[in-house]
Amino acid sequence: MCIFAGQAYADCDSERVRLIVLGSGGPELGDGRASSGYLLMLDGAARILIDTGSGTALGFERAGARIEDLDAVLFTHLHVDHAADFPAFVKAAYFTSRQRDLPVYGPAGNALMPAVDAWLAALFAAPDGAFHYLHEYLDPQQASDFKLKVQVVDPPQGISAPLRAGAWTLRATRVRHGPIPAIAWRAEAAGCALVFSGDTSNAGRTLDVLARDADLLVAHNAVPQNAGRAALMLHMPPDEIGRIAGSANVRAVLLSHRMRRTLGREPQTLAAIRRHYDGPVAFADDGAMYSLLPAAEGAR
Numbered sequence: 001m002c003i004f005a006g007q008a009y010a011d012c013d014s015e016r017v018r019l020i021v022l023g024s025g026g027p028e029l030g031d032g033r034a035s036s037g038y039l040l041m042l043d044g045a046a047r048i049l050i051d052t053g054s055g056t057a058l059g060f061e062r063a064g065a066r067i068e069d070l071d072a073v074l075f076t077h078l079h080v081d082h083a084a085d086f087p088a089f090v091k092a093a094y095f096t097s098r099q100r101d102l103p104v105y106g107p108a109g110n111a112l113m114p115a116v117d118a119w120l121a122a123l124f125a126a127p128d129g130a131f132h133y134l135h136e137y138l139d140p141q142q143a144s145d146f147k148l149k150v151q152v153v154d155p156p157q158g159i160s161a162p163l164r165a166g167a168w169t170l171r172a173t174r175v176r177h178g179p180i181p182a183i184a185w186r187a188e189a190a191g192c193a194l195v196f197s198g199d200t201s202n203a204g205r206t207l208d209v210l211a212r213d214a215d216l217l218v219a220h221n222a223v224p225q226n227a228g229r230a231a232l233m234l235h236m237p238p239d240e241i242g243r244i245a246g247s248a249n250v251r252a253v254l255l256s257h258r259m260r261r262t263l264g265r266e267p268q269t270l271a272a273i274r275r276h277y278d279g280p281v282a283f284a285d286d287g288a289m290y291s292l293l294p295a296a297e298g299a300r
């Protein structure tokens with residue numbers, strides 16, 4: 001399925017880039033959705049995997065994606081609904097022809113959450129990792145077809161220096177998600193820029209800078225406009241998503257991380273966004289593929 005998500009800017013070769021939503025839900029069971037995860041395709045191949053919440057491994061399979069093709073895995077943060085399926089991807093890779101190392105980028109840690117490198121060690125390192133039977137993917141002394149090349153991404157302020165992964169340029173910024181270390185990602189290839197908010201309240205408004213002139217902002221619609229104070233410490237309400245989209249001049253918005261408290265409230269969500277933003281807005285569903293319409297075909 002290919003759904004129009006918005007008009008790309010003129011320098012975006014929109015025929016080459018596709019976004020597949022592997023999981024459009026949050027942590028709940030009962031929303032009928034996989035937890036958070038996205039796949040960026042370039043020229044028909046799966047290149048960038050962003051978050052691996054539960055159910056995303058099955059979504060990856062259903063999308064016909066190949067682990068061999070991945071240029072990098074990005075984590076926004078390490079909550080269960082963004083990370084739980086990662087061991088399944090690593091084990092599945094054993095049964096593929098993958099030979100090149102797989103970069104894995106994620107946030108730093110704090111007292112509440114390990115950094116991405118410590119988290120991978122807790123999963124895979126010998127002798128104490130939960131899945132240490134897969135330790136060869138981390139240990140340079142052990143023979144394996146490829147290694148996980150882990151890097152903590154923790155820009156102290158502003159946007160990180162660019163990371164290169166295949167044809168992609170990747171940048172991150174810290175975002176506020178309550179007390180949990182979290183980052184948002186900007187991925188660019190073929191002149192197209194896609195930004196992934198991850199879970200954030202956007203306190204500090206760091207997303208505004210990262211999303212500047214993006215072709216698509218994937219924003220998490222985890223709370224309704226009338227959310228309480230505790231929920232707003234973790235997530236941004238719809239009018240904040242609209243404000244970011246408007247002030248950052250993004251070309252289109254895709255709303256994901258849909259939860260039972262926002263499902264069924266799409267008209268109210270859209271109305272709150274429309275107070276600040278008049279561009280294309282779509283609500284994500286699992287397995288949906290999104291493409292950007294070339295600028296020449298769009299009238300905005």
Ligand SMILES: [Zn+2]
Binds near residue numbers: 026036079
């Ligand atoms: Zn989440």
